[in-house]
Amino acid sequence: MERERFDIFISGGGLSGLIAACAFGRLGLSVLCVDPQPAVTDQANPKADRRSTAFLQPARVTLETAGLWTRLAPFAAPLQIMRLADAGGEAGEIRYLADFDAGEMSDSPFGWNLPNWLLRREILAQIDQTANITLRFGVSTTRIVARHAHALVALSDGSQIETPLVVAADGRNSAIRNMLDIGVKTWRYGQKAMVFTVSHPRPHNNVSTEIHRTGGPFTLVPLPDDSGIPQSAVVWMETGPHAAGLMALDDADFMVQANLRSCDILGPLTLTSPRNLWPILSQKADRLTGPHTALMAESAHVVPPIGAQGLNMSLGDVQALVDLIESGADLGSIAMLTAYERKRMPDITARVSGVDMLNRAALLESPNLRALRLKGLQFLNETTPLRRAAMRAGLGA
Incomplete structure (x- = not known):
């Protein structure tokens, strides 16, 4: 099978991964996002995500950057x-x-x-209108091999992807985090x-x-x-x-x-x-990066639902990557990934510790x-x- 090339590959099509896809797509980058599960966008579906998400003020900026806020505002x-x-x-x-x-x-x-189910519906509608974003549901990441200039990603459908930057948004049991042998404290x-x-x-x-x-x-x-x-x-x-x-x-x-x-x-x-x-539970990855790879969202941090911190921390990850790309950082380079970890890890550590303390109280x-x-x-x-x-x-x- 012929190898495909994308500027950014996102493993994980939850809310964080989908918003990240929109944000990167708005920068003119080619993006592939995959997830093993289909997205449920119908409130009546028994598998619909009944949770809701409160977006704090900085998250709204990210949603505007991603071209999503005008879609979401009428329902908020x-x-x-x-x-x-x-x-x-x-x-x-x-x-x-x-x-x-x-x-x-x-x-x-x-x-x-x-509501989360509505967020998925509106984000997918936005992606459907964005030519440089590709979604594949029912597909998982099976292997990553880092080369000097890019990573090679093998998918469960047999396809192979070449990309300078892998974004792991594949959840608290992140397969990519495990592939990179990154530890996690729980x-x-x-x-x-x-x-x-x-x-x-x-x-x-x-x-x-x-x-x-x-x-x-x-x-x-x-x-x-x-x-x-x-x-x-x-x-x-x-x-x-x-x-x-x-x-x-x-x-x-x-x-x-x-x-x-x-x-x-x-x-x-x-x-x-x-x-x-x-x-x-609470969870924090020991580090946020690997060769050509950035961990974000629940692959990097998980907190109890107190103070609306969870997805807002994830959008902080997205915004940090967007800022680095806009500053001219070389996609997937050691310099870019080092800057990402330096930017995000102190905030993640402080918020995970703070929410842990509040939950114990x-x-x-x-x-x-x-x-x-x-x-x-x-x-x-x-x-x-x-x-x-x-x-x-x-x-x-």
């Missing part, structure tokens, strides 16, 4: 206020609220929230995340709310209204056995428990989607430790320098 729910609620008392009632309003520091909201919490969408009688008023008790936060993230009825995405983190027990309930009994856990903050919640269960079960967590939230909210630092982090700085 702005996140104007980030609300932290402590419900760690014996009765489980909310005993302290801390509201962080983006208006205190910015003319724009903290971010914008969109933190496990014994948690699962239950993901679903709800409607509710009270408007969310563009407030994203994290309710902390035990087991992890119960987070309500605004979605656009549906026929005038307020909607939110829910990420409910619990210990593994508790999550398994909740998922075993029928929808009616499950929502009884969900309403108790929501502390009635938006009124009675009504389930509007199937429920999905996701494992929770959310897991606290002892009443005394929960009381300490409450004091910490009060101190954060009422100490101006700390409050402003937290808001800068929330804005993606």
Whole structure:
């Protein structure tokens, strides 16, 4: 079979890989993106990704660079206020609220929230109109051989690709990371995340709310209204056995428990989607590069769904690569890859460590430790320098 050549090869067609393809394609580069699984873009499909993604302000810049924001903006729910609620008392009632309003520091909201299945639909529609981007679903990467000027990539369909730059966006169990013998540190919490969408009688008023008790936060993230009825995405983190027990309930009994856990903050919640269960862990690759290869997204870092850090970190990876390409860096060169690692690794390390600390605090079960967590939230909210630092982090700085 004749060898094909592309400027950039992306292994992994999840959201990060698809956005990266759009961003590189807008630079006039030829891009091939492959993924072993087909993309699900229909909300009614049982395999649809029910999670949502909150894009923080820097991520919007990347989406604009990739030519995607005008497509996505009509479907996005702005996140104007980030609300932290402590419900760690014996009765489980909310005993302290801390509201962080983006208006205190910015003319724009903290971010914008969109359903993942819809993101895939719109990104694929954009790619379909971009001649220099090629997608192949049902295809995986089987081997990479580095040469002096390029890498040779073998694919499961028998084709061979020659490229100066391989971008590994193939997830937390990255095959490319394993091929390059790059180690990874993993933190496990014994948690699962239950993901679903709800409607509710009270408007969310563009407030994203994290309710902390035990087991992890119960987070309500605004979605656009549906026929005038307020909607939110829910990420409910619990210990593994508790999550398994909740998922075993029928929808009616499950929502009884969900309403108790929501502390009635938006009124009675009504389930509007199937429920999905996701494992929770943190992960960081020992390094971000190999010969002609850059690791990005979950092949490089994984964090629990706290503070909307996950995909936003991934778009930080994309933007770093875009900036290097625009600066004239030689694709896939040692100099380019060294600069990429130097740019991204400190930020990744800080954010993985920070989210790990926050998640461990959310897991606290002892009443005394929960009381300490409450004091910490009060101190954060009422100490101006700390409050402003937290808001800068929330804005993606």
